[in-house]
Amino acid sequence: MKIPNVPQQGYTLLEMLLVLALAAVLTLSGGIAWRHYQHHARLDQAARQVADFLQRSQCHAAWGNHHYRITVQSGLDWSLAIATELRFSPRPAVSWRLHAAADDIRLDISAPGYLILAGLRNTATPAHLTLSNPAGRIKIILSGKGRIRMCGERGRWAGIAPC
Numbered sequence: 001m002k003i004p005n006v007p008q009q010g011y012t013l014l015e016m017l018l019v020l021a022l023a024a025v026l027t028l029s030g031g032i033a034w035r036h037y038q039h040h041a042r043l044d045q046a047a048r049q050v051a052d053f054l055q056r057s058q059c060h061a062a063w064g065n066h067h068y069r070i071t072v073q074s075g076l077d078w079s080l081a082i083a084t085e086l087r088f089s090p091r092p093a094v095s096w097r098l099h100a101a102a103d104d105i106r107l108d109i110s111a112p113g114y115l116i117l118a119g120l121r122n123t124a125t126p127a128h129l130t131l132s133n134p135a136g137r138i139k140i141i142l143s144g145k146g147r148i149r150m151c152g153e154r155g156r157w158a159g160i161a162p163c
Helices: 013-064
Strands: 067-073 079-084 093-099 106-109 114-118 127-133 136-142 148-152
Touching: 013 067, 013 079, 013 093, 013 114, 013 127, 013 136, 013 148
Parallel strands: none
Antiparallel strands: 067 079, 067 114, 079 093, 106 127, 127 136, 136 148
C-alpha cells in the first residue's frame, strides 16, 4: 500500500525560535529608543518651562519697574522662587514658584544660588542654568542685558541651537 504524500502544515521549531528571537530584539530596541525619547522630551519641556518662567518674570519686572530676586535651589529636587524686594518691608514677598516636573532632571546654576532681575533698563545677573538628564544637557543663558536664550550641548536639539 502506498502512503500519500501530505504537505506540511505548520512551522518547524527552528523557524519559530528565529521569529521569537527577532521579535525580542525588535521589542528591546524599541523599548530603549522609547525611553531615550521620553528623557529627551522631558528635558526639552523642562528647559522651555524654565526659560518661559524667566521670560515672564523679566517682563513683569520691567513692566512694573520691580526688582526681583530669583532663588534657585539646584539638584534633582530643584525649584525657582521669585521674591519681590519691596522698599519698606523687612521680608520679601514670594510671588511665583516653579518646581521640578520630572524626577530625573537636574538643575545647576553658575551664580551663587540666586538671580536678580531689575526692571530698570531690563538688566539681570549674568548666569547660566544647566538642565541635564540621561538624554543630554541644555543651558539657559541669562545675559547682563537681560537676554534669555537656550542652547544644547550635544548639537541641535529639537529647535534649540547648539552651544
